[in-house]
Amino acid sequence: MQIPLTKRAAAEGLGTAFLLATVIGSGIMAARLSGGNMALTLLGNTLPTGAILVVLILIFGPVSGAHFNPAVTLAFALRRELPAMDAALYIAAQVAGGIAGVWIAHLMFELPVLQFSVTVRSGAGQWLAEAVATSGLLLTIFGCLARTPSAVPHAVGLYITAAYWFTASTSFANPAVTVARALSNTFAGIAPENIPAFISAQIAGMVVAMVIGGWLWPIENSATRAPQSLS
DSSP: OOOOHHHHHHHHHHHHHHHHHHHHHHHHHHHHHTTTOHHHHHHHHHHHHHHHHHHHHHHHHHHHOOOOOHHHHHHHHHTTSSOHHHHHHHHHHHHHHHHHHHHHHHHHTTOOSSOOOOOOOOSHHHHHHHHHHHHHHHHHHHHHHHHOGGGHHHHHHHHHHHHHHHSTTOOOOOHHHHHHHTTOOSTTOOOGGGHHHHHHHHHHHHHHHHHHHHHHSOGGGSOOSOOOOOO
16 A cells, blocks of 8 residues: 655655754764764764664665655656656655754754754765765765665665765765754764755766666566665
8 A cells, every 4th residue: 555645755854963963963072072083973974874874774764765855856756766746746755854853953953953064064075085985975875776675775885985985075975964954063073065066966877877787787677666776
């Protein structure tokens, strides 16, 4: 039986809220405990993010597909595996959930709820990194769905864990995450003026992944159920 769209959208919003609460909260905790060591701070931000993705995809995947990422949702809509109306509501829920997750993290750490990041993340290297990070994420999803769908949760969690470290941007790879992180002047933040370039790079990476993925794993050979994915 088809799960109602309202329930699927709620799962997308709730999952994205937990994801951003983890990204921002672990960044705050890591910064407080690392004694100024940036490598330890990044590690403390990376591991919880990769871990929570596995959990969230496992629990919300059967409900909504567990996208938690407008780039993922848009890709599956363009592949005609998700109706346009469903995709639009998914994306709205992801953005709203991401912002809610940031605010919840601030409340947990007794910080001002309303903030704007001043962390500048800009330049050709950062933009290329976001394109690469997003493309790799989509290829991870497409490849697993084509051959071993049950591996998606762990593959996505591991990919994001790795991409935090091999990309210059620390792998946002997600427009909803990018928007939400601009509302937190903490370790994981991004200045609002840097949002458009990041999202443009992410969409470019999505397009590249669709082209490569469609060639390597033709859609007719892919799993037909809702994709289990990220971030």
